[in-house]
Amino acid sequence: MPEISKAYEPQAVEEKWYQFWLDQKAFEANPDSAKPPYSIVIPPPNVTGMLHMGHVLNNTIQDILSRKARMEGKEVLWLPGTDHAGIATQAVVEKTLRKQGLMKHRDDLGREAFLQHVWAWKEKHGGIIIQQLKKLGCSCDWSRQRFTMDPDYSRCVQKVFVELYKKDLIYRGKRMVNWDPAARTALSDEEVEMTETKGHLWHFKYPLLNADGQVAEGEFVVVATTRPETMLGDEAVAVNPKDPRYEAIVGRRCLLPIQNKPIPIIGDDFVDPKFGTGCVKVTPAHDPNDYQMAARHNLPCTTVIGPDGAMTAEAGAAYAGVDRAEARKLVIQALTELGLLLKVEDYVHNVGHSQRSGVPIEPYLSEQWFLKYPGVDASASAVAEGRISFHPERWSKTYAHWMTNLRDWCISRQLWWGHRVPVWYHRTTGEVYCGLDAPEDAANWLQDTDVLDTWFSSWLWPFATMGWPDKTSTLARFYPTVDLVTGPDIIFFWVARMIMAGYEFMGDLPFRHVYFTGIIRDKLGRKMSKSLGNSPDPLELIAKYGADALRFGTMRSAPLGQDVLFDEKDVELGRNFCNKLWNACRFRQMQGGEVQGEIRPELLSGDDRWILMRLDQAIGEITTAFAEYRFNEATQALYRFFWSEYCDWYVEATKAVLHGTDAVRKANTLAVIDFILSHALRLFHPFLPFITEDLWQGMGYNQDMPADQGGVTIMFAPWPKQLGDDFRAHYGLSPALMDAVSLKYELVSQGRNLKREAKIQAGKKVGYILKPALPLSAEDTEVMRLLLNAETLEVNPDYVSAKGTPVVHSPLGELYMPLTGLVDESAERDRLKREMEKIEVEITKGEQRLNNPAFTEKAPPQVLQEHRQRLSDWIAKRDQIRAAQERLGA
RNA sequence: GCGCGGUUAGCUCAGUGGUAGAGCACUUCCUUGACACGGAAGGGGUCACAGGUUCGAACCCUGUAUCGCGCACCA
Numbered sequence: 001m002p003e004i005s006k007a008y009e010p011q012a013v014e015e016k017w018y019q020f021w022l023d024q025k026a027f028e029a030n031p032d033s034a035k036p037p038y039s040i041v042i043p044p045p046n047v048t049g050m051l052h053m054g055h056v057l058n059n060t061i062q063d064i065l066s067r068k069a070r071m072e073g074k075e076v077l078w079l080p081g082t083d084h085a086g087i088a089t090q091a092v093v094e095k096t097l098r099k100q101g102l103m104k105h106r107d108d109l110g111r112e113a114f115l116q117h118v119w120a121w122k123e124k125h126g127g128i129i130i131q132q133l134k135k136l137g138c139s140c141d142w143s144r145q146r147f148t149m150d151p152d153y154s155r156c157v158q159k160v161f162v163e164l165y166k167k168d169l170i171y172r173g174k175r176m177v178n179w180d181p182a183a184r185t186a187l188s189d190e191e192v193e194m195t196e197t198k199g200h201l202w203h204f205k206y207p208l209l210n211a212d213g214q215v216a217e218g219e220f221v222v223v224a225t226t227r228p229e230t231m232l233g234d235e236a237v238a239v240n241p242k243d244p245r246y247e248a249i250v251g252r253r254c255l256l257p258i259q260n261k262p263i264p265i266i267g268d269d270f271v272d273p274k275f276g277t278g279c280v281k282v283t284p285a286h287d288p289n290d291y292q293m294a295a296r297h298n299l300p301c302t303t304v305i306g307p308d309g310a311m312t313a314e315a316g317a318a319y320a321g322v323d324r325a326e327a328r329k330l331v332i333q334a335l336t337e338l339g340l341l342l343k344v345e346d347y348v349h350n351v352g353h354s355q356r357s358g359v360p361i362e363p364y365l366s367e368q369w370f371l372k373y374p375g376v377d378a379s380a381s382a383v384a385e386g387r388i389s390f391h392p393e394r395w396s397k398t399y400a401h402w403m404t405n406l407r408d409w410c411i412s413r414q415l416w417w418g419h420r421v422p423v424w425y426h427r428t429t430g431e432v433y434c435g436l437d438a439p440e441d442a443a444n445w446l447q448d449t450d451v452l453d454t455w456f457s458s459w460l461w462p463f464a465t466m467g468w469p470d471k472t473s474t475l476a477r478f479y480p481t482v483d484l485v486t487g488p489d490i491i492f493f494w495v496a497r498m499i500m501a502g503y504e505f506m507g508d509l510p511f512r513h514v515y516f517t518g519i520i521r522d523k524l525g526r527k528m529s530k531s532l533g534n535s536p537d538p539l540e541l542i543a544k545y546g547a548d549a550l551r552f553g554t555m556r557s558a559p560l561g562q563d564v565l566f567d568e569k570d571v572e573l574g575r576n577f578c579n580k581l582w583n584a585c586r587f588r589q590m591q592g593g594e595v596q597g598e599i600r601p602e603l604l605s606g607d608d609r610w611i612l613m614r615l616d617q618a619i620g621e622i623t624t625a626f627a628e629y630r631f632n633e634a635t636q637a638l639y640r641f642f643w644s645e646y647c648d649w650y651v652e653a654t655k656a657v658l659h660g661t662d663a664v665r666k667a668n669t670l671a672v673i674d675f676i677l678s679h680a681l682r683l684f685h686p687f688l689p690f691i692t693e694d695l696w697q698g699m700g701y702n703q704d705m706p707a708d709q710g711g712v713t714i715m716f717a718p719w720p721k722q723l724g725d726d727f728r729a730h731y732g733l734s735p736a737l738m739d740a741v742s743l744k745y746e747l748v749s750q751g752r753n754l755k756r757e758a759k760i761q762a763g764k765k766v767g768y769i770l771k772p773a774l775p776l777s778a779e780d781t782e783v784m785r786l787l788l789n790a791e792t793l794e795v796n797p798d799y800v801s802a803k804g805t806p807v808v809h810s811p812l813g814e815l816y817m818p819l820t821g822l823v824d825e826s827a828e829r830d831r832l833k834r835e836m837e838k839i840e841v842e843i844t845k846g847e848q849r850l851n852n853p854a855f856t857e858k859a860p861p862q863v864l865q866e867h868r869q870r871l872s873d874w875i876a877k878r879d880q881i882r883a884a885q886e887r888l889g890a
Numbered sequence: 891g892c893g894c895g896g897u898u899a900g901c902u903c904a905g906u907g908g909u910a911g912a913g914c915a916c917u918u919c920c921u922u923g924a925c926a927c928g929g930a931a932g933g934g935g936u937c938a939c940a941g942g943u944u945c946g947a948a949c950c951c952u953g954u955a956u957c958g959c960g961c962a963c964c965a
Binding site (some may be wrong): 006007008194201223224225226227238270271272274275276277279280281282283287289290349350392394395397398402405460467488489519549555556557559561562563565566567569572573575577578579582583584585586587588589590632633636639640644647648651659688734747754755756757759760761762763765789803842845846849852853854855856857858859860862863866867870 | 892893894895896901902903904905908909912913914915917919920921922923924925927928929930931932933944945946958959960961963964965
């Protein structure tokens with residue numbers, strides 16, 4: 001590697017390595033490989049989409065899983081693609097075309113011409129998010145990229161429709177559905193969001209009629225409603241038949257004001273006598289409950305609000321064509337003028353809003369297609385019994401609840417962009433034909449104009465992307481997939497439905513593990529949204545800090561199952577970490593010499609052994625973290641190991657050897673460094689793909705590896721395993737040794753603190769004297785001197801300090817900082833006093849515990865021993881401090 | 891109403907039975923031949939509250955408060 005720059009510059013390398021990986025076909029899955037398979041399908045982003053922080057989190061996790069699996073020697077398929085997103089895409093294109101003045105309404109163009117525009121738009125803009133995923137470093141198999149409107153995929157959707165239709169699981173019927181008046185289409189129950197809304201409860205008087213049809217003077221029923229405009233379609237007033245207040249009027253009629261239409265008063269158990277006035281106006285065509293009541297009482301349905309949200313002709317000439325919101329005002333005004341408005345109350349209630357367009361949902365009676373879910377029992381038990389595991393597990397409860405309260409899925413949408421319902425109606429006989437292709441005498445048939453819900457195509461994603469219904473080698477090899485990474489907000493929309501489709505069409509589950517990410521919020525805890533402008537552009541962050549920095553920062557702050565409060569500081573931290581990694585490698589490079597292979601055990605220092613054990617520990621922690629899908633813990637373990645252990649202590653300690661003259665020792669130290677770095681780079685690779693590849697090759701760690709195991713790219717370098725018992729024995733690694741080295745570093749910290757306490761500038765070098773309690777090697781002493789940044793470190797077992805010499809104590813001995821003429825006796829006395837106070841608190845705590853017979857009898861021996869050791873350490877320290885105090889004459 | 895989460899340092903959060911942790915922010919000092927995107931040393935927490943279980947509780951149990959989310963809803 002040539003002389004490398006002082007700071008890591010991600011822009012210089014990211015593009016290069018991504019292209020390198022593509023050229024190597026390193027992302028492409030080979031179904032004929034002998035390696036064990038690992039597969040994952042991407043949650044297809046909307047083809048209209050732009051990369052946002054949620055995508056970054058989600059896809060970084062998938063990339064980490066994929067890259068780690070490759071390093072573990074698996075044949076990896078990460079299958080990417082996009083979703084046609086019916087409503088969203090159609091809305092975007094309609095808006096564009098209106099802006100361009102090409103149409104006012106899509107009817108102006110007609111279905112075929114309009115769809116041509118959508119396809120053109122898709123060709124132009126649909127690949128943006130894919131390009132963005134590449135910038136993030138995603139190692140998807142782009143040769144298998146799919147789109148839910150690809151011809152093959154469409155064929156799958158139609159095939160599924162036809163099969164389910166023939167099984168009588170899909171049917172058409174006139175039902176009350178959730179209607180989005182802005183998008184002018186039906187929606188499924190899941191696409192309706194209930195939002196608490198401040199409204200009013202209007203109380204209206206409807207005059208009662210006598211048996212002869214005349215208004216009964218002074219007699220009224222009072223109904224309460226949140227939606228006055230619907231009264232134009234009232235067909236009855238309902239009361240509870242057991243309500244004594246209204247027993248007498250059941251069976252009479254009242255006059256529907258404005259319409260001046262007599263309507264019956266019916267008795268129905270649905271009515272809660274305790275709510276409102278106990279009288280309910282019944283609007284069969286515009287309320288699901290009223291619709292059911294109407295069915296029970298054979299009432300007609302009068303539709304007064306049309307599919308566009310405007311009043312129909314049946315609402316009356318004064319209202320026809322008026323928007324529902326405006327009509328509300330007019331109705332209130334009219335009833336007020338008639339003297340029929342009794343009162344208005346403020347009222348907070350939940351109103352269904354379209355998840356897509358945000359407008360209030362209109363219950364609307366229309367012909368729609370419905371699906372009775374297949375494979376429900378198998379799907380429910382798969383999760384309940386753990387064949388599919390959720391992470392975090394708690395989502396399985398949400399899933400189970402939904403699965404046991406299933407209602408038929410409204411799958412038809414009154415859109416043009418999407419998979420058209422494969423059903424034809426005979427023009428003359430009215431015969432219904434359902435099939436993959438149009439009937440032969442196509443001219444005699446009309447195809448259903450509806451398209452299918454986008455989720456009705458994406459629920460097939462795990463197998464339709466792999467070539468189903470053909471028995472492809474990809475399918476045989478990679479289905480079921482292993483992991484699915486997605487947001488809990490689509491657990492019903494997508495996850496549950498994919499499981500059902502998997503059992504119904506493949507006879508097997510689609511994935512074994514589902515990882516639910518948190519939601520990325522801003523640092524104030526608000527959801528990210530375009531209107532708030534609080535959503536950072538990941539591409540800008542990548543340009544500023546690098547893709548690795550964005551990935552690392554995001555993963556480090558994203559705990560399993562919790563929302564993530566995103567702060568640009570997190571990315572900055574990632575950038576700083578990359579720079580640290582870079583400079584650690586730069587330091588190694590500046591020591592010169594080839595990559596060192598064999599480590600000679602007899603030449604290892606305590607520090608060498610310590611860092612090898614720390615590496616071992618970090619690998620262990622990372623392994624556990626991965627097994628539990630705790631990615632943030634893995635990044636934190638890596639961060640701590642590399643920065644706080646390797647760089648802060650080990651690298652500094654090695655300078656004793658590296659700046660020395662013993663070439664053999666120096667080579668062995670470099671061998672340890674190379675061992676650590678080559679392992680660290682591999683451990684980091686799934687999180688930081690770009691910088692690790694650059695350093696892997698730049699440092700030459702690829703040179704000794706077989707081509708397919710790291711020789712060409714770090715992507716296939718073996719994933720580090722914990723050091724085995726043989727390795728530990730060979731290199732003399734033991735926990736006791738690790739503790740001894742840790743004590744050395746702790747004593748250094750204490751010694752540095754002495755300088756600060758004595759207010760000596762950090763840059764000024766002083767001499768220390770160590771009075772050892774245990775034998776220390778000359779090298780240990782030199783390492784300590786270096787770490788203390790000391791002028792000298794004299795080891796003197798017989799040292800007798802002058803009065804007031806600052807000193808710290810440790811099991812290794814006493815470390816003095818003699819400062820002739822500079823000693824501030826009272827400052828030292830204060831310091832010792834503070835120290836003593838802390839120690840005494842600890843000793844009291846320890847003694848209390850150990851004097852408690854219940855503790856000594858019941859605590860496990862290991863814990864007991866730990867506490868005894870701790871107490872005796874504190875007591876030893878107290879004795880040392882006390883001696884120092886006595887010398888000071890305190 | 892039912893269910894699920896959260897409540898730990900100034901901020902954001904880790905930590906599921908055995909000495910309270912990290913990053914950022916803060917204080918003081920340092921441009922020493924990897925790194926100022928850096929180094930060193932510090933200050934800062936009755937772990938929301940109340941009971942209980944235990945030798946021992948931030949952690950387990952019960953309850954309360956509070957914030958957030960989901961589901962279900964009566965006009």
